[in-house]
Amino acid sequence: MLTRTAVRRSWRSPALAAAGGGALALAFPPAGLWPLAALGPALLVLAVSGRRPRAAFALGTLFGLTFFGPLLWWLSNLGLLPWIGLTVVQALFIGVHGVVIRALLRLRWWPVAVAASWVAIEALRGRFPLGGFPWGRLGFSQTDAPSLQWASVGGVPLLSLLAALTGSALAWTLLTGPRRRTALVAVLGTGLVWMGGGLLPAPPSSDRDLTIAVVQGNVPRGRTLAEQVRVRQVTQNHAEATLRLAEDVRAGRVPAPDLVVWPENSTDTDPRGNPVIAETIRSAVQAIDRPVLIGAIVRQDGRMFNVGQLWLPDRGAVAEYAKRQLVPFGEYVPGRSLFRWVQQLQYIPRDFSPGSGDGTLDAGGTRIGDVICYEVAYDGLVRSSVEAGAALLVVQTNNATYMLDGQRGETLQQLDMARVRAVEHNRPAVVASTTGISAVVRPDGSIAAMTEPWTQQVLVERVNLRTTTSVWLSPWVELFAVLLVVAGLGAAVVGRRLRRADEPAALR
CATH class of the missing domain: 3.60.110.10 (Carbon-nitrogen hydrolase)
Structure with a gap:
């Protein structure tokens, strides 16, 4: 028989996932509440933390449904089938992302790895299938945020990375327990970098x-x-x-x-x-x-x-x-x-x-x-x-x-x-x-x-008119994020095997 605590826990993760997807949808127009681009990813981390891979996939998919459903509601003008179809396909990518996040949470440096995984999953769904669908990237929600000027350095991937990193740091604060003060400092530091785009020097204008x-x-x-x-x-x-x-x-x-x-x-x-x-x-x-x-x-x-x-x-x-x-x-x-x-x-x-x-x-x-x-x-x-x-x-x-x-x-x-x-x-x-x-x-x-x-x-x-170009690091930011996630998943798998090897046979 399930205890009251167990029942509450069984509903907590789906509630967090659904709320996270809905919050992220509100970061984009027509609502345009750009700070929610950090809160949404944070809630997804909290939802999949401690869950099994199958549950993490289901929770990620739920997050994707409550995100892409409202975000793409305008597609229902063509009929419910196109809206439902595209929403489900994109939600499945977030389902896979939920499994990836769950694996990366084993790492000491998981806030960075999880933030990179947002950039990586956006790169993946922006290319596959049928040329991809890069709508709903975190960076596109930041047009009214001070962070927008970071786009001149690293494009949309860097904007996405900074928003996701702030969200990861926020989730870390809630999950660390005794080290919460350290995590809070990390949140403040990441948030300052996120918001610091407005301090970047303005590119020079031209005479034309x-x-x-x-x-x-x-x-x-x-x-x-x-x-x-x-x-x-x-x-x-x-x-x-x-x-x-x-x-x-x-x-x-x-x-x-x-x-x-x-x-x-x-x-x-x-x-x-x-x-x-x-x-x-x-x-x-x-x-x-x-x-x-x-x-x-x-x-x-x-x-x-x-x-x-x-x-x-x-x-x-x-x-x-x-x-x-x-x-x-x-x-x-x-x-x-x-x-x-x-x-x-x-x-x-x-x-x-x-x-x-x-x-x-x-x-x-x-x-x-x-x-x-x-x-x-x-x-x-x-x-x-x-x-x-x-x-x-x-x-x-x-x-x-x-x-x-x-x-x-x-x-x-x-x-x-x-x-x-x-x-x-x-x-x-x-x-x-x-x-x-x-x-x-x-x-x-x-x-x-x-x-x-x-x-x-x-x-x-x-x-x-401008003739000078920006830094154009966006392809490298994307590549860095993908390599970091691959390395993180590899480290998580190796670490799990080493821990299992150290366990007494009776405990396996």
């Missing part, structure tokens, strides 16, 4: 500014997913907003932009095969008399690409970048024949093909790095554009599908990613969205201007 116009043309709100697929008004909306911008420039109400940016899918067809659409775009470009980066769907050699397409006055489309990292079940369907029964997939009748290149385009003498929607979550893709000389990061996105019921979670989470990228690479960033939220982000991650969702707006802002 650029005036950017971001056009948010909007689409009719409240349309079903099926109706959105049939909409052809989007191009006209963006063209009309650009024509009004040209009138405002001529009237002296706003400064003339050097570059105009439209969002992803601002025309959902190939302008080269549609004379009416092509003329609509050409008229807008001629009126503003500046380079305009649009979003288009291009068909070439029997394949379909999601592209950022650069138009110049009097020349038309002169260059394009095709999206490299496609969204599984959004832009292509892996194993399509296995999912014919999923009704929503009728809206993806053909698979897109991935592009190549480094994402850079030359817009009137300014090298821009085009990042299309989902790609902003991937460290390597953004880095490749900056390494190729991009002085400005442009994130073209279409969030209408995930905002049908008024949710802002997805678009705010994506905006936070762009803010981290701006700091990470010491570049201004522009987010252009069909329905919002569009924004202009300074190199320090602060927002110069942003739109309201479901409105037609044009932002005109002057940004300082």
Whole structure:
């Protein structure tokens, strides 16, 4: 018969795991309570401490469900199946993480090893399966924290490491007993480092500014997913907003932009095969008399690409970048024949093909790095554009599908990613969205201007272009974390075997 104490203990660990996942979800938008990025990992450590591997896996999975479920609720706009499926897959990674944490807790230096394991598991799920899903990394929750400036040193991996290390130190304080004073000092020290990003010296500015116009043309709100697929008004909306911008420039109400940016899918067809659409775009470009980066769907050699397409006055489309990292079940369907029964997939009748290149385009003498929607979550893709000389990061996105019921979670989470990228690479960033939220982000991650969702707006802002790069230690931070976890797991296994060898045979 279970005692009252045993019953309380049997419920304590699941409660800690569920609370930890929920707390971590609140660290991200729309709540944005960034200190909870340390509390969530701390509660997971407390939940799996002293539990068997199978229980640690179950507790980690529970943590993952209560984290990714709320974080990705916006995906339910596509139906419950995509939301549940992605939530479960990502939660299983945290289940494995629970087992890893449980093993690392045997080490004397487990707070460091456990913090590194957060970076390692984020690296794993950011690559597998199907190219990975790097959404919900601890570092992406830190845009309003003093720690944000650490991104200029070690990118998202370092931000994640510092948040997790603070959480590990907090858990250590609660688990150490007699050494609690030492652990408390460790918590304070780690917390000071975490918060110390604001003390880092600001990167130098340059003597070159650029005036950017971001056009948010909007689409009719409240349309079903099926109706959105049939909409052809989007191009006209963006063209009309650009024509009004040209009138405002001529009237002296706003400064003339050097570059105009439209969002992803601002025309959902190939302008080269549609004379009416092509003329609509050409008229807008001629009126503003500046380079305009649009979003288009291009068909070439029997394949379909999601592209950022650069138009110049009097020349038309002169260059394009095709999206490299496609969204599984959004832009292509892996194993399509296995999912014919999923009704929503009728809206993806053909698979897109991935592009190549480094994402850079030359817009009137300014090298821009085009990042299309989902790609902003991937460290390597953004880095490749900056390494190729991009002085400005442009994130073209279409969030209408995930905002049908008024949710802002997805678009705010994506905006936070762009803010981290701006700091990470010491570049201004522009987010252009069909329905919002569009924004202009300074190199320090602060927002110069942003739109309201479901409105037609044009932002005109002057940004300082940067040519110097940040430290770029992020790949090394990630590699260090993975090697540290592997070494820690090896040490834990060896230590367990040595302890078993020292036990009297009668006690085994």
